[in-house]
Amino acid sequence: MVATGALVVTTAHNLAARLVMLCRARGVTLATAESCTGGLIAAAITEIPGSSAVLDRGFVTYSNNAKSELLGVPSGLIASVGAVSEAVALRMAIGAKQRAGVDMAVAVTGIAGPDGGSEEKPVGTVWFGLANRHGDSFTRHMIFPGSRAQVRAASVLYALNLLLGATEK
Numbered sequence: 001m002v003a004t005g006a007l008v009v010t011t012a013h014n015l016a017a018r019l020v021m022l023c024r025a026r027g028v029t030l031a032t033a034e035s036c037t038g039g040l041i042a043a044a045i046t047e048i049p050g051s052s053a054v055l056d057r058g059f060v061t062y063s064n065n066a067k068s069e070l071l072g073v074p075s076g077l078i079a080s081v082g083a084v085s086e087a088v089a090l091r092m093a094i095g096a097k098q099r100a101g102v103d104m105a106v107a108v109t110g111i112a113g114p115d116g117g118s119e120e121k122p123v124g125t126v127w128f129g130l131a132n133r134h135g136d137s138f139t140r141h142m143i144f145p146g147s148r149a150q151v152r153a154a155s156v157l158y159a160l161n162l163l164l165g166a167t168e169k
Helices: 006-026 040-046 064-071 075-081 086-100 148-168
Strands: 030-034 055-060 104-110 125-131 137-143
Touching: 006 040, 006 148, 030 040, 030 086, 040 055, 040 148, 055 064, 055 086, 064 075, 064 086, 075 086, 086 104, 086 125, 086 137, 104 148, 125 148, 137 148
Parallel strands: 030 055, 030 104
Antiparallel strands: 104 125, 125 137
16 A cells, blocks of 8 residues: 555554554563665654554664674674675664663664665665564564555554554463
């Protein structure tokens, strides 16, 4: 689903509100590690009153150096598989969870466009990582159609849904 305009805001707001309510009820704390979304996931969560009891911090790690310095993603890993990859998304989520000392962290790294894509990794390619409160971690891969704004908006919605799903377990 690619949503635009007010629909994205409303949907993100509703997802974030459910997430904050559920995390508060269960005592779950969160962190985000964001590259292509540039802090939009954390912004959606902090729009909700009471989110300070849930969101500890958001890491905006747009550059490869930031991914390494702030989240502990090995620079050699980034050099070998690329910043937009399953391995990097996973390490970003694990690093955010560990460095923030929270119950759960979501990470996103992708190519929002309009430039930067390739045949192997077209514009719209996004990898998500999630490190949950049970000590498990996993990744998801999506290719979102649309403009830069649409890819970023879809990534925010997807990340909020990942967090909700993991909190509900």
